Amino acid sequence: MSVMTFRELTPVSFLERAAAVFADRLAVVEGNLRYTYAQFWARAQRLAGMLADHGVRPGDRVAVLAPNTHVLLEAHYGVPLAGAVLVAVNTRLAAPEIAYILEHSEARMVIVDAECQPVLAEALSGNEKPPTVITSKEYEPLVDKASPLRVEVTDERSMLSINYTSGTTGRPKGVMYHHRGAYLQALAMAYHAKLDTSSRYLWTLPMFHTNGWCFPWAVTAAGAVHRCLRKIDAGEIWRAIRREGITHFCAAPTVLAMLADHPDAATPGPHPVRVFAGGAPPWPALLTRMDALGIDIRHLYGLTETFGPAVVCEWQPEWDSLPAEQRVRLTARQGIANMIAEPVRVVDSAGVDVPADGQTLGEIVLRGNDVMLGYYRDEEATTAASVDGWFRSGDLGVKYPDGYIELRDRIKDVIVSGGENITSVEVENTLTEHPDVLEAAVVGAPHPKWGEVPIAFVVLRSGASTGERELVEFVRARIARFKAPHRVIFREIPKTSTGKLQKNVLRHWATQQEQP
Amino acid sequence: MSVMTFRELTPVSFLERAAAVFADRLAVVEGNLRYTYAQFWARAQRLAGMLADHGVRPGDRVAVLAPNTHVLLEAHYGVPLAGAVLVAVNTRLAAPEIAYILEHSEARMVIVDAECQPVLAEALSGNEKPPTVITSKEYEPLVDKASPLRVEVTDERSMLSINYTSGTTGRPKGVMYHHRGAYLQALAMAYHAKLDTSSRYLWTLPMFHTNGWCFPWAVTAAGAVHRCLRKIDAGEIWRAIRREGITHFCAAPTVLAMLADHPDAATPGPHPVRVFAGGAPPWPALLTRMDALGIDIRHLYGLTETFGPAVVCEWQPEWDSLPAEQRVRLTARQGIANMIAEPVRVVDSAGVDVPADGQTLGEIVLRGNDVMLGYYRDEEATTAASVDGWFRSGDLGVKYPDGYIELRDRIKDVIVSGGENITSVEVENTLTEHPDVLEAAVVGAPHPKWGEVPIAFVVLRSGASTGERELVEFVRARIARFKAPHRVIFREIPKTSTGKLQKNVLRHWATQQEQP
Structure with missing residues (x-):
């Protein structure tokens, strides 16, 4: 009975279904490369076979260091099909961070895109038990000649992938995803995005970022087109x-x-x-x-x-x-x-x-x-x-x-000024209401009288020339005066590799500004 | 950790979520009765409390004999909230069939709509351990005064409901649904039907029929409106x-x-x-x-x-x-x-x-x-x-x-004539291509020479008067001659309570026609 009724939930099953019901529909587009869902499924299973050929065993971690290419997309299926755990590494990290992730996850293999080979070489330079490296050049022929493999998921609560956080402070932490969660989240994304067979999804969000919010699986579940995008x-x-x-x-x-x-x-x-x-x-x-x-x-x-x-x-x-x-x-x-x-x-x-x-x-x-x-x-x-x-x-x-x-x-970005809480987002939203402001970030800097004061970093739209005083007045006219920036600094705003404002860096700069 | 990560899948959670995120949205409309998702959730929990007040314990079966009213809809949540198993009984069944289902399921309680009270009385007349009966009149005041109850689902693979088949032959069989299946099927229905908060769903399909294809849960998951319909x-x-x-x-x-x-x-x-x-x-x-x-x-x-x-x-x-x-x-x-x-x-x-x-x-x-x-x-x-x-x-x-x-x-409706298979649906589809034909049903009748021959039952559109010979010629002109009906009988086509053609009845009639 249980054979007939209960199947483990795993996002891999979305590709199996797509290969059965959308076999000849276009699945993946990347430059001149185009393939169907039947081909996608065949490729993913051969990728699993290739991993096993290279000694990857169920439970092993397989890292991929690549931008949003079909290789990284295939890994979202091929790695679990080998029973292994996907570690999609942020390509924008520095070599020491990549080294840390590869060592911490004890990745047995790294599949690397050509453009990431230099940073990977640097990351692996001190590694005493370096993982097997598969380069872009090797990938296609190896996958082509491998035999298909499919290791069944026997526990939907088991680990599917590890996503390392791009914490703005401290060591990255490895967030463990399970098959069940990825399956359900993919269903939710397909539903809320109203994806269907007529959809064409552009891969702007990095797949190495929280497994692309589970869209590698959601888009497939819907039988839509994955349009890969390197940059x-x-x-x-x-x-x-x-x-x-x-x-x-x-x-x-x-x-x-x-x-x-x-x-x-x-x-x-x-x-x-x-x-x-x-x-x-x-x-x-x-x-x-x-x-x-x-x-x-x-x-x-x-x-x-x-x-x-x-x-x-x-x-x-x-x-x-x-x-x-x-x-x-x-x-x-x-x-x-x-x-x-x-x-x-x-x-x-x-x-x-x-x-x-x-x-x-x-x-x-x-x-x-x-x-x-x-x-x-x-x-x-x-x-x-x-x-x-x-x-x-x-x-x-x-x-x-x-x-x-x-x-x-x-929580850590709230500015406490004269005993009052100022949320940086409120001040930022007010600044960006000004037609000349493209982006704004606000952080607290220490202040002898108020404890902290808000300092704004602003990027103006091209050609604009609004000054500090005008922007401060603009904010004062709209929200409580004590929330207005003490200073406005016009310069590019540093971001993490996943696009988050690096407020710790800004705080450092703001502190320097306030302490002459 | 497991407390944080894994929650049992149950369709009841869709109402819990709707009450939290669509609290003031319209949930149910039935005549002049209208209530929101917050009210729906409160009512369902009080219904669960009412069941417990009447001795219903987790695992007990609770039958509902009602057309598509808010009462039957509420039971899809209130019964599982009491940890009990819902048995939605087909209101079109005869008293002996209802008696069989109530006895076979050992229902501890029956919630009955006013229009079904006579048939229920008949069904229970010989019952030595009759279930508690809650009538329409009693329902509202009892639910109103009950305290809310929620028995947590501890195993998503446990029984949620029993749906008795309307088998055209033999005793109805009790199909056991599980929480996990109903949850996932409801997600699939919401996705494929593209239900969302702007949707208004009309309850034409009986909820007692396979739990309304899981739409009692899918419509709620989407935060759409349930428009109940008695008839x-x-x-x-x-x-x-x-x-x-x-x-x-x-x-x-x-x-x-x-x-x-x-x-x-x-x-x-x-x-x-x-x-x-x-x-x-x-x-x-x-x-x-x-x-x-x-x-x-x-x-x-x-x-x-x-x-x-x-x-x-x-x-x-x-x-x-x-x-x-x-x-x-x-x-x-x-x-x-x-x-x-x-x-x-x-x-x-x-x-x-x-x-x-x-x-x-x-x-x-x-x-x-x-x-x-x-x-x-x-x-x-x-x-x-x-x-x-x-x-x-x-x-x-x-x-x-x-x-x-x-x-x-x-499989059992295939007609074998002269050693050839004739699928009744092909002949029926051909007949309904004729502009005068509203409905057609084709069954096999025994024949001394051919083994079986197809016999057609036809309902013409109002005002039409096409004859037997014309229809037979119409079919012959379109598909293989041996598939054309041997006879065309103009009369109403009997259906089961869920709208399936009663081909066993038609076969009986067809056999009588062929044996004068």
Whole structure:
């Protein structure tokens, strides 16, 4: 009976199904390379065979160091098909960080893209038991000649992948994903993104970032097209929208800002494009600009620890008739638990839910099937990450009466000035309402009288020349005076390899500015 | 860790989430009764409390005998919230059949709608240990005053409900559903039907029929509106489409035929309506008519044993540009495994897959998380239902090169004439191509020379007067002559309570016709 009824949940089954029911549909496009779902499935199984040929055994870790190519996409199936654990490594890391990840995960093999070979060589230089390295050149012939392999998943709660966080401080932590969570999260993403066989998904979000929010599996589940993309380039993204019928992509707000500011953004694309935006909250002014460009932004929120977006800003039909400004405010909220997630809580320091009044700040906590198994080989961090069985996000937010949450800040980014809390996001959103401001980041700097004061870092739109005083006045006219930046510094804003603002770096700079 | 990460899959969680994230959205409409998701959740929990107050313990069976009312909908949550097992009984059954189901399931309680009280009284007349009966009159005050209760699901593979088959022969069998299957199937239905917060679902498909294909849970998962409907009435369905913004419903082809033939069908509705059609394959002529009425039919296929639709006719974008006739042919196929189902197989008598050529007949077999636990208290039938770990559907079909399956007949409905197989569906589809034919059913009757011959039962459209000879010639002109009906009998076609043609009755009549 159990044979007939229960099958382990694993995202690999989405490709098996696609190969059966969408066999001749286009699955993957990368430059001139195009292949169908039947071919995708065959390739993934041969990749598994190739891994076994090279000594990879079930449970072993296989690292991939590559941009968003078909190789990295195939690894999302081929590695689990060999029973192994995928470690997709951030290509933007420095050699010592990559070295740390390869050693910590004890990867038995690294599949490396040609453009990452130099940094990998550097990362492996001191390694006494270096993993097998498969280069781009070797990959195709090895996969071609391998025999197909499929190791069945016998426990859906077992490890599928490890995603190393790009922590802004300290060592990266290895977030362990399980088959069950990835399967369910992929279903939720396909549902909320409304992916189907007519969809064409552009791979702007790095797959090494929380396994691309589970879209390597969601897009396949829907029988849609994966359009691989090596590099984020605003011109190429606009071209793909206009000439290749791209219908969906995911991006951090900084990528959207790049798109909005590109010369090709002058006119909307030929059809609506649905974008899932995560990372930092997209500022309202950006949402308005994208709306005018025919780019429909669904805001969402999650962490590496929650398989990406645990929270989505589900649109409600009554919002259609609201004034544009109000619509944008609603869209800028992070939203509600996705279809398979448990309702998210916002709690005070005692672990009690804060009132759903849109004002009272609390920490966002989550649990459910889309929460990680824990941090790989780090029991201490795993224990510290949860309280009363809920995962602590470290993010500060509010809950509105309609159940939607809105992120206010990372707990550690809140600025305490004269005993008052200032959330950096509020000041940043106010700054970006100014038409000349492309991007803004606000951090606290120590101050002898106020404890801390807000310091703003601003990037102006090309050609603009607004000055510090004007921007400070602009903020003062809109929110409480004590929240206005003490100083405005015009310079590029440093980001982590996954697009997060590097506030620790900014704090360092801000501190230097305040202490002459 | 496990507290944080793994939650048992149960469709009850969709209502919990909806109450948190869609609290004030309209959930249920029935006549003048309207309530929100917060109220729905509160009512369901109080219903669970009421059950416990009346001695219902976890594992007990609770029967509901009601048309598609909010009471039956609430029972889909309230009964599992009490840890009990839902037995939704077909209201169209005769008293002895209802008596059998109540006795076989050992229901501890029956919640009965006023219009079903007489038949229930008859069914319970000989019962020595009659269950507690809660009438419509008692229901509301009892639920109102009960305290909320929630028994946690501790094993997602445990029993959620029992759905008794409306077998055309023999005793009904109790198909056991599990929480996990209902959860996943509901996700698949929400995805394939593209349900979202703007959807309004009309309850035409009986909820007592395979738990309404899991739509009691799918509609809630999407935060859409449940529009309850006591009775199938074509005029009322058209009114709901036109005045209440209904966007979705599910129906058997006979209901669609009723709709198409209604005077209100003269003009299309104000907006497109998506219909999931199951049961018998809708005939091509009906699909064409519905298309013209703005009713977009998605054909699907499943059995009580597979939580309803395991197979959906997923639309492929390339079909948009095909001629209408070809589109209808593609739509008439049953389709492909739904998103959470395993790829369906079509096998010969040795259990080997038949070629995917659209011609070779085989039996459709299925397995996966959307397959039942087995038949309640019927080990023998459970064992007989599977072969090599696959569930035997008893349906004959073909697989096309693109992986889509098409049903040809119930295995037992195939007519063997002069050593040749005639699938009754082919003859029926040919007959319904005639503009005067509303419905047709074809069965075999014994014949001294040919073994069996096809006999047709036909219902003409109102006002039409085509004769037997004309219809026989019509069929002969289109398919092999030996497949043409030996006789055409003009009379109403008997159906089971779930709308299936009662071919055993027709066979009896046909046999009488052939033996004067």
